[in-house]
Amino acid sequence: MKPILLNAFSMNCVGHIHHGMWTYPGDRSADFNQLDYWLDLARTLEAGLFDGLFLADILGVYDVYRGNIDLTAREAIQLPVNDPLMLISAMASVTRNLGFGVTANLSYEAPYPFARRFSTLDHLTGGRIGWNVVTGYLDSAARAMGHTAQQQHDRRYDQADEFLDVNYKLWEGSWEEDALDNNPARRRYADPDKIHLINHRGEFYQMSGYHLSAPSPQRTPLLFQAGTSRRGIQFAGRHAECTFVNGSTPEAMRDKTRLLRQAAVDAGRKPGDIKIFMGVGVIVAPTARQAREKRDHYLAAASPEAGLAHFSSSINIDLARFGLDQPISMAPGGGIESVSSTYSGWTRRQLLDQHALGSRYPIITGDPAQVADALIRWADEGDIDGFNLTRIVNPQSYQDFIQLVVPELQQRGRYKTAYTPGTLRHKLFGSDRLPERHPAARWRHPYTTTQGA
Amino acid sequence: MKPILLNAFSMNCVGHIHHGMWTYPGDRSADFNQLDYWLDLARTLEAGLFDGLFLADILGVYDVYRGNIDLTAREAIQLPVNDPLMLISAMASVTRNLGFGVTANLSYEAPYPFARRFSTLDHLTGGRIGWNVVTGYLDSAARAMGHTAQQQHDRRYDQADEFLDVNYKLWEGSWEEDALDNNPARRRYADPDKIHLINHRGEFYQMSGYHLSAPSPQRTPLLFQAGTSRRGIQFAGRHAECTFVNGSTPEAMRDKTRLLRQAAVDAGRKPGDIKIFMGVGVIVAPTARQAREKRDHYLAAASPEAGLAHFSSSINIDLARFGLDQPISMAPGGGIESVSSTYSGWTRRQLLDQHALGSRYPIITGDPAQVADALIRWADEGDIDGFNLTRIVNPQSYQDFIQLVVPELQQRGRYKTAYTPGTLRHKLFGSDRLPERHPAARWRHPYTTTQGA
Numbered sequence: 001m002k003p004i005l006l007n008a009f010s011m012n013c014v015g016h017i018h019h020g021m022w023t024y025p026g027d028r029s030a031d032f033n034q035l036d037y038w039l040d041l042a043r044t045l046e047a048g049l050f051d052g053l054f055l056a057d058i059l060g061v062y063d064v065y066r067g068n069i070d071l072t073a074r075e076a077i078q079l080p081v082n083d084p085l086m087l088i089s090a091m092a093s094v095t096r097n098l099g100f101g102v103t104a105n106l107s108y109e110a111p112y113p114f115a116r117r118f119s120t121l122d123h124l125t126g127g128r129i130g131w132n133v134v135t136g137y138l139d140s141a142a143r144a145m146g147h148t149a150q151q152q153h154d155r156r157y158d159q160a161d162e163f164l165d166v167n168y169k170l171w172e173g174s175w176e177e178d179a180l181d182n183n184p185a186r187r188r189y190a191d192p193d194k195i196h197l198i199n200h201r202g203e204f205y206q207m208s209g210y211h212l213s214a215p216s217p218q219r220t221p222l223l224f225q226a227g228t229s230r231r232g233i234q235f236a237g238r239h240a241e242c243t244f245v246n247g248s249t250p251e252a253m254r255d256k257t258r259l260l261r262q263a264a265v266d267a268g269r270k271p272g273d274i275k276i277f278m279g280v281g282v283i284v285a286p287t288a289r290q291a292r293e294k295r296d297h298y299l300a301a302a303s304p305e306a307g308l309a310h311f312s313s314s315i316n317i318d319l320a321r322f323g324l325d326q327p328i329s330m331a332p333g334g335g336i337e338s339v340s341s342t343y344s345g346w347t348r349r350q351l352l353d354q355h356a357l358g359s360r361y362p363i364i365t366g367d368p369a370q371v372a373d374a375l376i377r378w379a380d381e382g383d384i385d386g387f388n389l390t391r392i393v394n395p396q397s398y399q400d401f402i403q404l405v406v407p408e409l410q411q412r413g414r415y416k417t418a419y420t421p422g423t424l425r426h427k428l429f430g431s432d433r434l435p436e437r438h439p440a441a442r443w444r445h446p447y448t449t450t451q452g453a
Numbered sequence: 454m455k456p457i458l459l460n461a462f463s464m465n466c467v468g469h470i471h472h473g474m475w476t477y478p479g480d481r482s483a484d485f486n487q488l489d490y491w492l493d494l495a496r497t498l499e500a501g502l503f504d505g506l507f508l509a510d511i512l513g514v515y516d517v518y519r520g521n522i523d524l525t526a527r528e529a530i531q532l533p534v535n536d537p538l539m540l541i542s543a544m545a546s547v548t549r550n551l552g553f554g555v556t557a558n559l560s561y562e563a564p565y566p567f568a569r570r571f572s573t574l575d576h577l578t579g580g581r582i583g584w585n586v587v588t589g590y591l592d593s594a595a596r597a598m599g600h601t602a603q604q605q606h607d608r609r610y611d612q613a614d615e616f617l618d619v620n621y622k623l624w625e626g627s628w629e630e631d632a633l634d635n636n637p638a639r640r641r642y643a644d645p646d647k648i649h650l651i652n653h654r655g656e657f658y659q660m661s662g663y664h665l666s667a668p669s670p671q672r673t674p675l676l677f678q679a680g681t682s683r684r685g686i687q688f689a690g691r692h693a694e695c696t697f698v699n700g701s702t703p704e705a706m707r708d709k710t711r712l713l714r715q716a717a718v719d720a721g722r723k724p725g726d727i728k729i730f731m732g733v734g735v736i737v738a739p740t741a742r743q744a745r746e747k748r749d750h751y752l753a754a755a756s757p758e759a760g761l762a763h764f765s766s767s768i769n770i771d772l773a774r775f776g777l778d779q780p781i782s783m784a785p786g787g788g789i790e791s792v793s794s795t796y797s798g799w800t801r802r803q804l805l806d807q808h809a810l811g812s813r814y815p816i817i818t819g820d821p822a823q824v825a826d827a828l829i830r831w832a833d834e835g836d837i838d839g840f841n842l843t844r845i846v847n848p849q850s851y852q853d854f855i856q857l858v859v860p861e862l863q864q865r866g867r868y869k870t871a872y873t874p875g876t877l878r879h880k881l882f883g884s885d886r887l888p889e890r891h892p893a894a895r896w897r898h899p900y901t902t903t904q905g906a
Contacts, residue, residue, distance in 0.1 A: 012573070014642055023637035030635050030642070033576035033669075035546045059566065061663055069645055069663065073632075076642035080667040082573035083566070089543035090577070093488045108563055112597045113512065113536070120465070120535035123486035124543070144565045144662025179526075182483050184476035187756070189467055189483070189529035192522055209597025210514055210522065214533040216486075303640070 004379050004414050005386025005428070007054040007101065008045050008398055009279060012084045014076035016056065017390045018281065019310060019358035020303025022076055029394045032082070035090050041395055042091035045098055048402030049416055051427065052099030052130065053091070054224070054244075054277075054388050055084040059105050060141030065309035066320045075306035085117065092125040099424035101130035101224050101242070107156060108136075108145045111166040111200075112209055118221045119171065119213030127217025127423030127432060132224035133239065135160050138313060154231045159204045164239055165439075166205050169198045171220045172434075173443035174211035190214065217423045218432055220440050228256065237263025238439060241429070242275045244388060246361070248342070253278065253382030261383075269437050275385040275428055278378060281357065281392050283365040284404045295365050298392055299356055307355030308348070315340045324349045361390055368408040375405075376414060457832055457867050458839025458881070460507040460554065461498050461851055462732060465537045467529035469509065470843045471734065472763060472811035473756025475529055482847045485535070488543050494848055495544035498551055501855030502869055504880065505552030505583065506544070507677070507697075507730075507841050508537040512558050513594030518762035519773045528759035538570065545578040552877035554583035554677045554695070560609060561589075561598045564619040564653075565662055571674045572624065572666030580670025580876030580885060585677035586692065588613050591766060607684045612657045617692055618892075619658050622651045624673045625887075626896035627664035643667065670876045671885055673893050681709065690716025691892055694882070695728045697841060699814070701795070706731065706835030714836075722890050728838040728881055731831060734810065734845050736818040737857045748818045751845055752809055760808030761801070768793045777802045814843055821861040828858075829867060 014022045014029045022029045031037040045053055061079050062072045072079050084102050091100065100121075106114070121129040135156040136142075142150040151159065179194035199208045225240035227233065236243050243260055247253030261271035283298065285291040312319045315330050322328050325347045330340035343351065354360050364374045378384060391397050409415035420427045425434075434440045467475045467482045475482045484490040498506055514532050515525045525532050537555050544553065553574075559567070574582040588609040589595075595603040604612065632647035652661045678693035680686065689696050696713055700706030714724035736751065738744040765772045768783050775781050778800045783793040796804065807813050817827045831837060844850050862868035873880045878887075887893045 020640075022642060023640060035542060035577050039546060059665075061665075069648065073643040073645035073648055074641050079663070079665065080643070081569075081665050082576060083570045086538065086542055086570065086573045086577060089488060089539055089541070090546040093492060093543040093546060108566065110561055110598055113561065116534075117536045117539065120539045123535060124488050124539060140662065144660050145563055146659035187473075187476060188527050189475060190526040190533070192526035195522065195526055206599040207597050209593065210532070212512070212514075212532065212534050 001413055002379070002385065003416055004375060004409060005051050005275060005277065006415070007052040007277060007386065007388045008041070008050055009054050009056070009388035009390050010041070010394075011056040011078065011081065012087060013078050013081040015078060015306065015358075017279070017359045017361055018302060018392045019075055019077055019306030021298065021301055021358060021392060021394070024298065024301040024393050026396065027393050029391070030076075038087050038091050039094050041398070042095050042098055044395055044398055044402070046095045048398065048406055049419060050098060051386065052101050052424065054101040054132070055087070055103060056132075057081070057084050057103035057105070058138070059108070059136055060138030060144060062310055062313040063140050064316060064318050065312035067318060071306055071309045075303050075309070077306055077310050085121065088121050088129065089124050092128065097128075097419040097427075099128045099130060099222070099427070100125060101132055101222065103132040103134055105134050105136045105141070106160055106163045107151070109163075111163060111170060111205055112207055112212075115167045115170040116212045119211070119216045122216035122218050122221055123213070127425070129218070130222035130224050130242070130424060132226065132244070133160065133164070134226070139316070153229065157227070157231045157235050160235060161238070162202045162204045165443075166198075166200050166202070166207065168220060168440040169200060169443045170211040172440050173445070174198050175215050177215060180214050218425050220434055222424050222428070233259055233263045236260055236274065237265075237269070238267040240274055241425070241434075242277060244277050244279065245384070246279055247382065248362070250378050250381035253378065253384060257383040267439070273435070273438070276383070277386050277388045278382065278384050279361050279388045279390060280375075280378070281359075281361050281363045281390040282371055282397065282401055282405065283363060283392065284368060284371045284400050286367060286404065288367045288370060291365050291367060295363075302356065302358040304352045304355040304358065307358045307360070308351055311351065311355065311360065315343070319348055319351065322348045357392065359390070368404040371405050372408040372412060372414075375409070376412070454866055455832070455838065456869055457828060457862060458504050458728060458730065459868070460505040460730060460839065460841045461494070461503055462507050462509070462841035462843050463494070463847075464509040464531065464534065465540060466531050466534040468531060468759065468811075470732070470812040470814055471755060471845045472528055472530055472759030474751065474754055474811060474845055474847070477751065477754040477846050479849065480846050482844070483529075491540050491544050492547050494851070495548045495551055497848055497851055497855070499548045501851065501859055502872060503551060504839065505554050505877065507554040507585070508540070508556060509585075510534070510537050510556035510558070511591070512561070512589055513591035513597060515763055515766040516593050517769060517771050518765035520771060524759055524762045528756050528762070530759055530763050538574065541574050541582065542577050545581065550581075550872040550880075552581045552583060552675070552880070553578060554585050554675065556585040556587055558587050558589045558594070559613055559616045560604070562616075564616060564623065564658060565660055565665075568620045568623040569665045572664070572669045575669035575671050575674055576666070580878070582671070583675035583677050583695070583877060585679065585697070586613065586617070587679065592769070606682065610680070610684045610688050613688060614691070615655045615657045618896075619651075619653050619655070619660065621673060621893040622653060622896045623664040625893050626898070627651050628668050630668060633667050671878050673887055675877050675881070686712055686716045689713055689727065690718075690722070691720040693727055694878070694887075695730060697730050697732065698837070699732055700835065701815070703831050703834035706831065706837060710836040720892070726888070726891070729836070730839050730841045731835065731837050732814050732841045732843060733828075733831070734812075734814050734816045734843040735824055735850065735854055735858065736816060736845065737821060737824045737853050739820060739857065741820045741823060744818050744820060748816075755809065755811040757805045757808040757811065760811040760813070761804055764804065764808065764813065768796070772801055772804065775801045810845065812843070821857040824858050825861040825865060825867070828862070829865070
């Protein structure tokens with residue numbers, strides 16, 4: 001019986017997944033600009049032995065619904081949204097084991113400073129940083145970056161492949177393992193013969209430089225990815241160590257996890273080289289009846305319409321244009337491809353029901369035993385490794401889970417009772433570094449001439 | 454008598470200014486990847502009522518001296534160098550008043566995510582963030598960013614002018630002052646009518662987007678700048694709130710400060726709208742003799758040659774090519790212009806003497822009264838507002854200063870005895886926001902049509 005892995009799923013903003021819940025009494029989501037809010041959260045999660053805090057991010061705004069940002073602003077649908085990377089060192093300073101998976105869109109970044117940013121965080125966290133690789137899907141982001149349109153979907157993945165290769169070269173190849181000497185007596189901090197110039201001439205990127213950071217505990221950050229299109233799964237099979245997948249049933253989930261693990265095998269890796277996480281919301285109380293009552297209170301605060309406004313951007317279709325009972329055909333290629341295909345033909349009424357709690361994420365409601373049963377069924381029948389737990393009420397949802405569900409899972413032997421020491425990758429995979437079969441490893445040995453070349 | 458302002462001058466690396474001093478017993482510079490090192494530093498500086506911690510940064514490596522990075526690696530001359538922005542939230546979480554001035558090179562950044570990064574830090578620090586505006590001067594950075602060469606010196610400032618304008622629009626103009634409502638009862642977190650689309654079509658930048666962050670305590674971060682070329686001074690006169698200037702004597706300094714304050718007036722601002730800081734190293738002990746002994750110990754650990762390797766990149770001339778007593782002519786336009794003009798005609802021997810403590814920064818050595826005398830003379834005769842205090846031995850230099858010099862300056866009424874509450878800008882200028890006469894203010898009132906335009 002595999003232990004179940006657990007991330008808290010959050011974002012540096014007010015409304016993340018369960019839209020409208022910022023209005024619920026006691027919800028702290030609007031405190032996101034206070035450092036104490038994040039320090040409290042990090043401490044709470046570490047006390048609950050969470051593997052990580054997974055931080056989503058978005059560049060751009062949700063302006064598809066009614067063609068404006070009215071509801072986005074009113075319900076704080078991921079707007080305002082602040083830079084998640086700026087939060088990490090503060091939370092790292094009050095924790096010792098909690099991992100941090102941070103979303104960063106590579107489409108508008110240059111590898112040279114980007115690699116340094118993550119190396120810096122890997123150093124400061126003692127090897128607890130992960131990067132959720134995304135390429136973005138919002139036209140509003142492209143316009144804000146000075147482009148007239150986004151790059152076409154599959155081309156974004158081609159660019160991402162190359163972006164990762166350049167970063168692998170910097171992270172894994174520029175400094176040899178023992179390049180750092182830190183020897184005052186010999187007056188040698190680093191050995192110049194073991195620091196290598198990275199020369200890259202590719203289709204999307206060109207560079208010639210030394211990585212600015214010395215080798216960090218994990219070198220390459222733990223790699224998260226969430227693509228579920230055909231090209232996205234191929235990409236995940238090649239690069240991802242953790243993926244984030246949603247499915248409507250455990251059976252549907254198993255189909256997806258099979259594809260993902262096969263994609264890893266196709267890329268010369270092993271099925272278990274990818275840990276698969278599913279997003280879920282949990283409403284738990286000491287009794288099933290109390291849990292249902294809690295859910296009813298939550299439903300009253302949530303905004304299904306705000307959920308639909310968010311969803312409109314995900315599929316790049318203004319859902320306000322459709323009658324309540326009119327089936328909605330979703331053109332492939334707009335927004336997030338796999339989402340469009342799942343919901344094609346649904347009516348707006350069905351989608352509103354689906355978004356009753358402000359999102360389309362699956363919700364588990366029950367007493368601790370019922371919740372544990374459901375999670376274990378998802379894990380075992382869906383062949384997933386863990387969950388990204390949404391914040392329905394923030395931070396109450398996490399506190400409830402820690403108080404009620406964690407002990408239940410521990411009793412059943414399905415949740416750790418202490419952290420494994422070491423880096424985030426070591427905790428999940430038993431090694432600080434990516435295995436030799438991962439594509440990053442090929443850049444590990446000096447492959448360029450040294451300086452001056 | 455104006456109180457003297459004080460920043461600690463540091464960097465997210467081992468060797469910053471006084472090269473070679475990482476070898477001095479007890480120096481903690483090589484701990485820069487440990488969060489505790491930075492938390493300790495922040496607490497120390499706040500206990501000493503420092504106005505700020507000023508963090509330098511560099512993209513690129515010093516590869517001009519002997520045409521390689523041999524000495525750069527051995528003496529850790531700003532290599533490795535990690536991202537300073539990643540340090541801020543941790544230090545902010547253990548302080549309440551210390552400001553943070555962080556260097557960030559704009560040449561390779563896009564305004565949209567850049568503006569968000571600083572807004573995020575302004576929120577998280579409660580308005581204690583400053584940005585030191587630099588455009589870079591290293592060819593190695595240009596190559597690492599995929600360019601064959603840097604942009605020409607004055608063109609970099611043209612680009613910087615426009616970069617700042619776009620950022621001002623985002624910081625000052627996109628969200629009206631009262632756009633945030635945070636009213637659960639009305640279900641209105643923000644008022645969409647008060648969030649404005651920024652449309653910019655310029656020579657260097659194009660964008661169309663809403664700023665992603667709500668108004669932060671200072672909106673525009675406190676603006677530092679250090680340019681001292683003719684074009685740099687013009688730029689500072691227009692934008693800078695704090696500048697960083699070096700001069701060999703108080704008289705020479707006064708000439709520079711006069712130019713700077715005149716440049717502010719020429720740009721429609723007031724002479725006092727710019728606070729001028731000078732970089733200085735202080736070696737202090739209870740008696741003058743002890744201070745001299747301390748200096749002798751320091752001199753034995755320092756590396757004048759490493760100082761010259763750093764300096765070679767500053768002037769873009771390989772000083773290893775010159776005989777010890779051969780006058781060195783420095784071509785204008787290479788490296789940092791004002792530096793080149795100051796040292797033209799010097800010999801390598803003179804430069805090595807100048808870099809006895811690993812750098813060309815002025816050093817004040819003495820007992821507390823002597824140091825206070827010297828600082829006050831620089832301040833009053835040079836018409837400067839404060840000092841960026843280097844770390845000769847780290848953090849001993851700061852501790853010595855706090856223990857011995859701060860009380861002396863306080864006794865003379867030249868140093869604060871408590872912090873003024875409020876944001877960093879409020880502490881220095883009495884206002885959270887830039888004054889109406891600053892160019893940022895012109896974007897403060899909605900100037901574009903609202904969303905959908």
